[in-house]
Amino acid sequence: MWGLRTAAHSVCAIPASRISGSRAVRCQPDYTTKEMPHGSIQDQHVLADRRDLLEPSPDVRRAINGARERETQERRQCLPWRPSPSTWTWLVMEWSRFARTPECRPLRSRPGRCHQMAMSAAIREAIADATKEGKLRPNAVDSLTGKNSGNNLGEGAPVIHFEQWEKDEVEVRLILKGGGCENKSIQYSLPAELPYLGRADRNIDGVRNASCTQCGRHRVMVAASVQSAWQSAETGRPAITMPKSSSSERSMTSIRFPIWRSWNNTSWTSQHAGNRTMDSGKGNPDRLQDRSISPAPASFFVSVAYDCWAFRRLGVVLDPSTGAIRRWLYKEDTRL
């Protein structure tokens, strides 16, 4: 009745890939080219792109078995729906078609009553499929060995955020992050002496330097007053994040405009030399969402990330009981 063989086995595969997937690849570099044996994991569809997981090391087998146990228990619990990888594959394909220029990174979803591990597995499945199809560029590179996994799966790739909420629906948003948006992000700690701006104190005053030197910008994301380890995740959220003390509307207005004015008035994007209309979110406060983050007292990092003009994203709202798509996001409503 679950139609869940696929989802169940992909759940099993998650811990394996997380724990030692890349190690398995490194130790048996040509293993992925061998014909896939049929062993205890039977679902060929699920594992078509995960051959390296079929003969895992003992610790991985333990992890797989443990995950299978847990999964079986969870299945008995109150989970009305689990996504099938085909749903995700289709979504990613649709998304890639929409996106046209596929270079990918983070994914975001807001599950209601669904199985996060199953969703993660389905997403990873879909990412691997889309990479195989040439819809996405293989971007997952092991930092230590420099080896590209070839399928966009790896430690921390793709980036998946989950947030539970009270609504009786599942919202999934997919965002493509290209290279320049990532490697030209900046981070600095305050207080500091900022080029051309002078002294920046260890408060909101320091949050002023947002330089984007590559593509024209669609959207700039600033995370302030967050421990450095949070920066990446926070700047990846579709919001401007500001410290807690600035959460009133009045104060946000006073903060926003100096920042946005300077961004929008400067020809700061050197690629589009002399082009001042580089920010497609220009001057529109609706594009900013404010979140409050409580920092550690002596930690005031400012991180600036951006999405380029070719900002690519797609989203769906799913019925939590059937997995059916209730509506698409971003297809007509282009507001963030």
Added chain:
Amino acid sequence: MKMARGEGLPITGREIRLTLPLDEVQVRALKVGDVVLLNGPMHTGRDSLHHYLLTHDSPVPLEGSAIYHCGPVSLKRGDKWFINAAGPTTSSREEPYQGDLLRKFRIRAVIGKGGMGGKTLAALKEVGAVYLNAIGGAAQYYTRCITDVSGVDFLDFGIPEAMWHITVKDFPAIVTMDAHGNSLHAEIEHASARELSHHAERVTL
């Protein structure tokens, strides 16, 4: 030319049509602001390739050639590779390498996005080479300019980092750093800095 026109790039007739490989005279004639349409073979290269080439020979002759800072999406069908997307990547990452490689291999054109720094600018002037800016995010547009993928080296670097040998037709780009020491990127940065300094007022709650 037809490709560029068909995709909506306004052709003024002042574009400079170049056939690769280039010689020094052709390159020295280019000035910042010139729009060029490249034709012929070029090679992609990113961090891994640049690092490698510092201490090794190139598998293909690079004299007079163009290096395209690009990590493509490539697919193999049968024995033949195809490029699905090939937009420019951030050139500033190659700043530590580029000047030395320009001198070592006599490369005449570097294509990428975002411009490069002083070390590269000096090498461009010394060697007689140009930096050509392509538009980041327009990978599909540039992909249509690729007429052939003649081969690939260093596939073990991974698909994006490998050295892809491609042939292009009317690949448009703007000269933003020329062989005379001019850099549009440096000019824009200075202009932006002046404007930014006007917004240095304190932010208060």
